[in-house]
Amino acid sequence: MFALIDCNNFYASCERVFNPNLQGKPVAILSNNDGCVISMSDEAKKLQLPFGAPIFKWEQFCKANNIIVLSSNYPLYGDMSARVMSILSDFSPDIEVYSIDESFLELKGFENYNLTEYPTSMRSRVLKWTGIPTCVGIAPTKALTKVANKIARSNLKQSKGICIIDSDEKRIKALKWTKIGNVWGIGSRLKKRLQEKGCETAYDFTQLSSDWVLKNFSIVEWRLHKDLQGISKIPLGEVSSKKMIATTRSFEYTYTDIDNIKERISTFTASCAQKLRVQKSSCHMLIVQLSSDRYQKDLEQYSASKTVVFSYPTDSTLTISNAAIEAVKTIFKSGIKYKRAGVIVTGLVPNDNFQLNLFSSENPKHKPLMAAIDKLNSKFKSDKIKLGNQDLKRTWKMRQDRLSPKFTTNIHQIITVNATK
Template sequence: MNPISSDIYALIDCNNFYASCERLFAPRLLNRPIVVLSNNDGCIVARSNEAKALGLGMGVPFFKHRNVIESNNVAVFSSNYPLYADMSKRVMQTLELFSPQIEIYSIDEAFLKLNGTPENLNLFGHKIKETVYKWTGIPVSIGIAKTKTLAKLANKLAKKLNHFNHVFDFSSLTNPDHYLKKFPVGDLWGVGSRYQKLLISKGIHTAYDLKYADPYLIKKYMTIQGKRMVLELNNTSCFELEEAPPTKKGIICSRSFAKAIIKQEKIKQALAGYVARATEKLRKQKSVTAYVSIFLRTSPFKGGFYSNSNGLKLNAPTNYTPRLIQVALYLLEAIFRKGLYYQKAGVMFSDISPMNQKQQSLFNYPQNHSKQDKLMQTIDKINKTWGNTSLRFGAEGVDKRWKMAQENLSPRYTTSWKELPLID
């Protein structure tokens, strides 16, 4: 017999986050349908409720919905990552006031552990929701339960069922099976399309069916994660908060170009920029890399397709951007072919280890490492304060016409002094 959890988890999810960020600084968009597009303005990656009501699908290429979008006065935005990241940070900082135990699950989701909360949990959830909206302008939905799996489930119901007003305390239900019987198994956290098909083939169609399935049989189908899911549906907590994000084993930065590039110099500038972004992530998690690889390719939809990659093991791991740019550009020389129109390039770091375990090179003095670390810390600090391209490396170039298309980009209202919102 597994013990019923005494923990209480809340899953806070920002509603239509990208669209909500755009609407926040443009009140004229209230009640107007909004869509946000992916890199190079390719596919729809976020929709307001009004856009969903028009049948605009998630992940669908923009051009396929162009007629519907134009005929219904839908507001279209390119992804404004600096704005979304900053608003996410503000939401998460607000949530930290309600619990010292927080797991930032994604840019628009976080788990809180609410153990010891003296108040009525439903009222407390509404207090969180109202505070986040008052302080940041971002609407959220909240699911509360004794396990993370049930908190995710409760959050989906809080969004779907209007009478909950976006807060659902699943932990207080006397008959939770009433909701589990109506909840499709494929909508459960951790059940992808492959497991959904497998479970349905075994007669498991709902969360209720999975709750009362044999956990050891489910383990056979879905590994230990499946068994834990069954236990979590029965109020036995198996997934703890990850309060510190796990260190990434690999870091990749790549983009498709707005227009195909034929000049090697432009490819070099793009790669240098990708290295700069990737090393920033590397330093943020206090890591170094010992292996650098790059790739580039032409369009797979045009004749003469070419794709290649190249990599190098470093003699000493590092997170020093100039050194890693130097390596990436060296690797490019061996795989670049003249006369081709390249559509995409990227860089990847692997063999990642903590900075405090960094192996010193025989030919590099400790004082050099100290100077390099201080220089990178200064650059990171300035870019964090003034925007991530305030200081750039010369190899990144100045002409950025090759960058990904962002024809409908809104201002960086909260991270650029030049783009502050204006009030008439």
């Protein structure tokens, strides 16, 4: 059996833990640079505030409906997520952290456990120790736990946040309730193709021939098909190295000068290089992107990218940053108001197994230098050591006009409790 534990309205729930005045009130959380709505409480959903709504268009709607709008507080959410996942790891040694707010547990050897009491204990402990409400779905396969979790979340009063699919009768009933477009792993294109085949529910999908699914789709869809039939074909995911690493951000303001843009590109590059070293990889290729504000239709629009191929694989911030700055110089166009930039490193190879170049190689001083920088930054829990062309005060320059305090990650912003007799 598998269990899927999902935190309810995670970002909004994190804010409520440290600000109880938000309980029962509509809350919306914004994306980077206070752009669009990416999370909201159930109260905000009932007011039909759409996901992805640009806040500059919906500001008046939020004010009229008393929706409390907050900037994303990623340090807080990341820390709370780590606490939740740590608690869940006590319930099973086999855990897959699927996203910031959900995890799969494989329940091996739990045949003698009460599968009603166990998820209740999970929910109670997470709520008591962190203040975060959750829902739990339990089923024989990962795909079915997704279905079970949606059912648990759809009617909290009746389900009490728990749904267990432990019989074929319950499986069929759950699949008939689930629309084909709501099935885990089925996107809009696959949904359209399945609907053309007459599949309107997840149950309809399971009635297709396995041979036909494998012939007309990929092994991924075949595994999903089997999983929904109750035959486990999707194991817990293993941590694997990424094939590319990207850091793309919108600026807090539009920039017209190349100096600010070079500083941002350098910071993005440092982030990519550090991630390369974490997974013990080096890159052969660098892509630098630059674009104007596509929402400002009255301004001249411009978008460009530059690809740099290294003669040898590298994970050095110095080497990659220098190449990125030179790339920016070639694609920068004066007179444009730039709003977004990005750095992508690809062509990744493991540091302990790659082809050497006879005529060129990495400066041997870079490896120990990068190791020393990473060690210091890790020790002090922040990017204290930076390149000279980076902003020394901030990592990401984002507009966060509605940001709550970093209650758990900044000692100067720790919550204050006033006690009276």
